[in-house]
Amino acid sequence: MLQIRWHGRGGQGVVTAARIFGRAAAIYGGKYAQSFPYFGTERRGAPVTAFTRLSEQPIRDRSQVYEPDCVVVLDETLLESVDVLQGLRPGGILVLNGSRTNHQGLKFKLPENTAFYQIEVTSLAQEILGVPIVNTAMVSVLAAVTSWVPWEAIKKAIQDILPSHLVEKNLRLAEEAFHRALALRQVASSQGGEGEPNSKSKGNLHLPADNLQPNLPTPHLVARTGSWRIQRPVIDPWKCNDCLICWLFCPEGSIRRGESCTSIDLTYCKGCGICARECPRQAIHMVDEALISQGEGERLAGIS
Amino acid sequence: MREYLNGNEAVAHAVRLARAEVVAAYPITPQSTIVEEIAAQIARGEMEAEYIRVESEHAALAACFGAAVSGSRVFTATSSQGLAYMFEMLHYVSGARIPMVMAVANRGLAAPWTIWADHQDSVSCRDTGWIQLYVETAQEALDTCLQAYKIAEDPRVLTPVMLCLDGYVLSHTEEILDIPSQEDVDRFLPPYRPQVLVDTRRPVVFGVGAGPDIYPSFKKAQQEAMERAKEVIKRVDEEFYAFFGRRYGGLVEEYRCHDAEVVLVTLGAITGTAREVVDSLRREGAKVGVLRLRALRPFPVEDLRESVKSARVVAVLDRNCSFGYEGVVCTEVKAALFGLKQPPSVIGFVAGLGGQDIRKENIEGIFRSCFNSDV
Amino acid sequence: MKIRDLPEDELVVGSFACAGCGGILAVRLALKILGPETVIVTTPSCLLGVTTFYPQLAFKVPCVNVTFPSTAAAVSGVVAGLKRRGKEHITVLGIAGDGGTVDIGLQALSGAIERGDNFIFLCYDNEAYMNTGVQRSGSTPLGAHTTTTPVGEMLKGEDRPKKDMLRIVAAHDIPYAATASIGYPQDYLRKIQKAKETKGPAYIQVLSPCPPGWGYPSDLTVHLARLAVQTGAWTLAEYEQGKLTVKKIDHPKPLREYLSLQARFAHLI
Ligand SMILES: Cc1ncc(C[n+]2csc(CCOP(=O)(O)OP(=O)(O)O)c2C)c(N)n1
Ligand code: SF4
Ligand code: SF4
Ligand code: SF4
Ligand SMILES: [Mg+2]
Numbered sequence: 001m002l003q004i005r006w007h008g009r010g011g012q013g014v015v016t017a018a019r020i021f022g023r024a025a026a027i028y029g030g031k032y033a034q035s036f037p038y039f040g041t042e043r044r045g046a047p048v049t050a051f052t053r054l055s056e057q058p059i060r061d062r063s064q065v066y067e068p069d070c071v072v073v074l075d076e077t078l079l080e081s082v083d084v085l086q087g088l089r090p091g092g093i094l095v096l097n098g099s100r101t102n103h104q105g106l107k108f109k110l111p112e113n114t115a116f117y118q119i120e121v122t123s124l125a126q127e128i129l130g131v132p133i134v135n136t137a138m139v140s141v142l143a144a145v146t147s148w149v150p151w152e153a154i155k156k157a158i159q160d161i162l163p164s165h166l167v168e169k170n171l172r173l174a175e176e177a178f179h180r181a182l183a184l185r186q187v188a189s190s191q192g193g194e195g196e197p198n199s200k201s202k203g204n205l206h207l208p209a210d211n212l213q214p215n216l217p218t219p220h221l222v223a224r225t226g227s228w229r230i231q232r233p234v235i236d237p238w239k240c241n242d243c244l245i246c247w248l249f250c251p252e253g254s255i256r257r258g259e260s261c262t263s264i265d266l267t268y269c270k271g272c273g274i275c276a277r278e279c280p281r282q283a284i285h286m287v288d289e290a291l292i293s294q295g296e297g298e299r300l301a302g303i304s
Numbered sequence: 305m306r307e308y309l310n311g312n313e314a315v316a317h318a319v320r321l322a323r324a325e326v327v328a329a330y331p332i333t334p335q336s337t338i339v340e341e342i343a344a345q346i347a348r349g350e351m352e353a354e355y356i357r358v359e360s361e362h363a364a365l366a367a368c369f370g371a372a373v374s375g376s377r378v379f380t381a382t383s384s385q386g387l388a389y390m391f392e393m394l395h396y397v398s399g400a401r402i403p404m405v406m407a408v409a410n411r412g413l414a415a416p417w418t419i420w421a422d423h424q425d426s427v428s429c430r431d432t433g434w435i436q437l438y439v440e441t442a443q444e445a446l447d448t449c450l451q452a453y454k455i456a457e458d459p460r461v462l463t464p465v466m467l468c469l470d471g472y473v474l475s476h477t478e479e480i481l482d483i484p485s486q487e488d489v490d491r492f493l494p495p496y497r498p499q500v501l502v503d504t505r506r507p508v509v510f511g512v513g514a515g516p517d518i519y520p521s522f523k524k525a526q527q528e529a530m531e532r533a534k535e536v537i538k539r540v541d542e543e544f545y546a547f548f549g550r551r552y553g554g555l556v557e558e559y560r561c562h563d564a565e566v567v568l569v570t571l572g573a574i575t576g577t578a579r580e581v582v583d584s585l586r587r588e589g590a591k592v593g594v595l596r597l598r599a600l601r602p603f604p605v606e607d608l609r610e611s612v613k614s615a616r617v618v619a620v621l622d623r624n625c626s627f628g629y630e631g632v633v634c635t636e637v638k639a640a641l642f643g644l645k646q647p648p649s650v651i652g653f654v655a656g657l658g659g660q661d662i663r664k665e666n667i668e669g670i671f672r673s674c675f676n677s678d679v
Numbered sequence: 680m681k682i683r684d685l686p687e688d689e690l691v692v693g694s695f696a697c698a699g700c701g702g703i704l705a706v707r708l709a710l711k712i713l714g715p716e717t718v719i720v721t722t723p724s725c726l727l728g729v730t731t732f733y734p735q736l737a738f739k740v741p742c743v744n745v746t747f748p749s750t751a752a753a754v755s756g757v758v759a760g761l762k763r764r765g766k767e768h769i770t771v772l773g774i775a776g777d778g779g780t781v782d783i784g785l786q787a788l789s790g791a792i793e794r795g796d797n798f799i800f801l802c803y804d805n806e807a808y809m810n811t812g813v814q815r816s817g818s819t820p821l822g823a824h825t826t827t828t829p830v831g832e833m834l835k836g837e838d839r840p841k842k843d844m845l846r847i848v849a850a851h852d853i854p855y856a857a858t859a860s861i862g863y864p865q866d867y868l869r870k871i872q873k874a875k876e877t878k879g880p881a882y883i884q885v886l887s888p889c890p891p892g893w894g895y896p897s898d899l900t901v902h903l904a905r906l907a908v909q910t911g912a913w914t915l916a917e918y919e920q921g922k923l924t925v926k927k928i929d930h931p932k933p934l935r936e937y938l939s940l941q942a943r944f945a946h947l948i
């Protein structure tokens with residue numbers, strides 16, 4: 001049996017990815033398959049996991065997947081908050097969508113003999129679909145690097161599952177991603193970042209252990225939702241006149257007023273962009289997180 | 305003080321004596337006279353409490369929940385359809401570990417429509433996480449109501465109690481009883497002082513959501529509390545005895561069981577009639593006894609096993625039916641006796657549904673058929 | 680009212696709501712006026728799901744969760760309980776989604792208003808059952824696509840008009856009731872202030888756009904809440920001492936401007 005774990009964020013189509021891959025294997029690939037999501041109560045932007053199992057025999061096990069043979073990550077910003085490698089078998093496969101060449105500071109350590117593939121398909125999706133949704137692309141990438149499911153089967157499953165008006169563009173995206181992935185060379189495992197495995201972290205919940213008293217009501221505890229962000233607001237202090245409109249409208253209460261200088265506390269900011277849209281002086285710009293981590297944020301925001 | 309009251313009035317007096325501070329209820333026969341009497345006591349100035357005139361039973365329990373988490377001792381009462389309508393809230397209150405007392409004047413469930421007694425309503429709620437105590441007399445209804453607050457609020461229990469009294473047979477039947485003085489009750493039952501409550505200085509959430517990693521811990525805690533409740537129910541009954549000179553056997557009440565060859569297991573008011581039959585059969589030399597289960601939840605496994613030690617046959621009289629199987633108490637008794645070295649045989653009888661009267665002759669017939677059964 | 684006069688303290692922090700959730704913004708703004716001496720009573724809805732999941736409590740005020748039909752009934756209980764403890768100065772704030780208000784919670788709300796208890800009921804109206812995946816509610820507007828009023832040959836989205844909850848509430852002779860929009864924060868906060876000062880029940884229904892449920896990018900939440908009023912899709916009204924006042928929009932924008940930004944109306948454009 002082969003077990004795949006998919007990581008992404010709510011709204012990125014992670015669950016559909018697991019299903020497309022499973023359907024391709026089961027209906028067109030001559031295998032048995034199973035796919036299922038793990039639902040939390042978090043919403044769009046929060047980390048989401050889904051699973052696909054493939055086998056030559058009927059699959060009876062319905063428990064979650066703890067020791068995947070393969071992990072597919074749809075969004076590299078997840079690496080900062082989710083232990084995507086948890087349980088990955090030695091000799092397993094990691095497929096990562098992202099452009100960061102530098103994995104320094106990331107809290108992961110690849111298990112022995114991991115085959116690590118990295119590819120950047122977000123900009124491709126943006127170009128072809130007009131939105132950064134990469135599920136069909138990553139399904140195709142997985143098909144290319146593993147050959148677990150025939151390519152024709154993947155295409156048919158995409159056609160079956162997506163709403164008809166999305167099929168054509170997604171097939172184009174899938175085709176392109178598949179061919180780019182065929183040419184993909186494995187990133188040697190030694191290039192994976194060094195660091196502590198963060199298996200003790202509980203997703204993005206800040207969780208002092210002594211509060212876990214099951215029969216008592218819960219005191220104030222919060223989730224650090226800042227890790228959900230894919231874009232971050234950056235204020236241009238030259239344009240801002242501290243009118244506080246952004247403070248008023250921020251759903252997360254992430255804007256700090258200060259005496260004479262409005263600023264943003266990113267701990268809980270989900271990057272919704274309301275502040276940027278409502279600012280009467282266009283003093284706030286939304287900048288991709290992925291670029292920020294490469295130190296380009298300020299330049300991109302036009303601030304020097 | 306000696307009085308002549310029916311079961312519902314007795315409960316209303318107990319609620320006053322317990323100094324319940326918030327009462328929320330919706331009318332239904334045969335419960336209604338409990339809350340009417342409470343409303344009258346409040347109107348006369350004999351009882352100081354908020355009476356919330358809710359628009360449904362579901363709301364009654366929700367209002368009690370809200371008042372209890374805000375620090376009040378609360379009370380509600382219902383029957384039959386009303387209890388069924390509360391089902392969602394029953395689990396909610398017990399899961400949130402809110403100690404409260406609800407009287408259920410037992411009545412059958414429609415269809416066909418009935419207003420008369422059986423235990424189908426409360427027995428159907430067996431698995432809602434409430435402690436269920438069934439009483440035999442109006443006096444016991446009053447006394448058990450006072451005990452119930454003490455049991456529910458015990459920090460080791462923190463579980464709501466359903467006080468079940470047979471509709472009409474107890475709820476509307478007057479008898480002589482003793483009403484304890486307020487001073488004595490105050491000494492027996494201290495004021496409600498919850499550890500955690502709605503407090504703007506210390507914000508907490510009641511009724512939290514829980515993921516698969518932690519939900520089982522909450523449920524395990526609930527089960528453990530129920531197990532501990534067994535000891536607490538017995539102890540509170542003994543304490544009550546020390547204060548008021550009356551006790552009811554804790555979890556089960558035996559009547560001439562010690563050497564009985566046939567023991568009849570009962571719930572509620574029918575036990576009195578069964579005692580009569582036991583006495584007359586004993587006069588004929590038949591070794592028979594009655595075992596009344598006072599608690600259906602927590603189920604008194606150990607006490608039951610002890611009480612039927614000498615029995616060859618255990619008969620179970622159920623005023624309810626789990627359709628497709630048998631009377632619920634019968635199944636419970638069989639399960640409790642399973643694994644004993646020489647278990648008695650268990651024979652179930654379903655009777656008295658929808659107020660059908662159970663007469664002495666019927667019970668005598670049960671005993672005789674047990675003697676005749678060559679099991 | 681100046682923005683700077685609003686308290687800086689945040690009483691809702693770290694919710695799991697989607698980026699740009701209008702509901703969370705509505706609650707955050709209401710608590711700016713109501714302050715820390717408030718108890719929230721709420722029921723299954725996005726709000727409950729994203730704020731109180733063990734061990735999380737995203738409010739810095741006490742929160743009493745109860746079953747879906749029972750917000751207002753539990754409110755009555757909390758009001759009575761606080762009264763017994765001499766804490767009547769604490770504001771009891773019932774919050775429910777539109778489903779928890781106009782559908783399954785209607786009976787309890789009617790009962791509580793009629794009893795005259797002192798509380799505020801805040802309905803954050805996102806015009807569908809969002810928590811369970813965007814099914815229609817009695818508050819879904821005519822024509823909107825939801826997962827139970829899909830668009831196809833036989834059905835073109837919701838086929839019934841939105842329930843007029845304000846008039847239902849007003850028919851109880853409630854001391855104060857209003858509709859509001861998070862796109863008009865000054866107006867909304869003034870109404871919350873009025874509700875706070877009201878003796879007896881007060882009802883506020885605030886339009887709270889939902890990015891995934893309505894199908895629009897998350898930065899448009901406030902913009903849409905404003906457009907809804909400017910195009911006449913949502914009215915700002917107030918019911919006070921038996922009188923209903925509706926804010927007039929002098930030069931309404933074309934409705935198309937509002938509808939065309941949302942996927943739920945895409946089939947109408
Ligand atoms: C008695 C009952 N029925 C159904 C549900 C499932 N349920 C939970 S939340 C919800 C929808 C909530 O919709 P709304 O009140 O509009 O709040 P929203 O999630 O849209 O903010 C439903 C149907 C439930 N919890 N209880
Ligand atoms: S809205 Fe714009 S100008 Fe006003 S405080 Fe915010 S960033 Fe500054
Ligand atoms: S992007 Fe959204 S969450 Fe972040 S500061 Fe701006 S308004 Fe607040
Ligand atoms: S689905 Fe809508 S209402 Fe629910 S959290 Fe997301 S934005 Fe808010
Ligand atoms: Mg809704």
